[in-house]
Amino acid sequence: MGRRMDSEIDASSMADIAFLLLVFFLVTTTMNPDTGITVKLPPWSEDDAEEVKLNKRNVFAVLVNANNDLLVRGEPEQVADLRARAKEFISNPNKRADLAEKPTKAIVSLKNDRGTKYSTYIMVYNELKAAYRELWDEESNNLFGEPYSDDLTNAQKRQVRAKYPFVLSEAEPTAYGEEEK
Numbered sequence: 001m002g003r004r005m006d007s008e009i010d011a012s013s014m015a016d017i018a019f020l021l022l023v024f025f026l027v028t029t030t031m032n033p034d035t036g037i038t039v040k041l042p043p044w045s046e047d048d049a050e051e052v053k054l055n056k057r058n059v060f061a062v063l064v065n066a067n068n069d070l071l072v073r074g075e076p077e078q079v080a081d082l083r084a085r086a087k088e089f090i091s092n093p094n095k096r097a098d099l100a101e102k103p104t105k106a107i108v109s110l111k112n113d114r115g116t117k118y119s120t121y122i123m124v125y126n127e128l129k130a131a132y133r134e135l136w137d138e139e140s141n142n143l144f145g146e147p148y149s150d151d152l153t154n155a156q157k158r159q160v161r162a163k164y165p166f167v168l169s170e171a172e173p174t175a176y177g178e179e180e181k
Contacts, residue, residue, distance in 0.1 A: 057098065058105045060089045064124055066115030079123050086131035090164065103135075103164045111171040128168060135164045 062082070063071040070077045072085060090106040092099040100106035108128055112121055136148035139160045144152065148160055 054107065055101070055105075058100045058107055060086060060100070060106065060108045062108065062110045062124060062128070064110075064112045064116045064120055066113040068117055068120040070124065079120075079127060082124065082127040083131045083134070086128055087135055090131065091135060104162075107167050107169055109169045109171060112173045114173045114175055116173070129166075132164060132166050136160050139163055 061073055065071065070079060070082065072082065077085065086108060089099050090103050090108075092102070110124065110128065133148070140146060140148040140152065140156070143159065144156055146152070148157070152160075
């Protein structure tokens with residue numbers, strides 16, 4: 001009678017190969033990081049901040065409470081109307097006494113409650129940024145005949161931003177449900 005040979009494959013090095021493939025893919029894979037909102041923060045200082053008195057006329061105060069309700073300069077507001085209202089405040093085309101004296105003195109102040117949803121914060125921030133973006137586009141069209149974009153030179157961008165400087169102050173959030181009165 002003939003003997004049968006066992007046909008086994010030596011798999012002792014398979015674990016090593018699988019580990020090497022795993023390491024290879026981990027090292028060579030690139031992941032796009034979340035960029036988030038680009039905000040230039042002031043330099044850190046141990047000294048107490050100097051208190052600055054602001055003319056209330058020049059401050060566009062936006063408060064988002066724990067219920068995600070919006071209060072703009074003490075009045076309830078919808079997020080959808082925020083951009084137009086911010087543009088009017090900053091540019092003050094009709095020279096109203098209750099809006100900013102001039103665009104270079106306008107300050108947009110954003111304050112949130114710790115209970116504010118992140119999505120609401122982002123919507124409000126985007127509307128405020130979009131208000132400036134539209135003002136920059138309008139000014140750029142008036143000066144150079146094209147919208148504010150990467151096609152403009154740095155000098156042209158500085159000229160547009162000199163008229164409408166982006167000034168957005170974010171105040172320390174209040175504790176959950178505790179809005180300032």
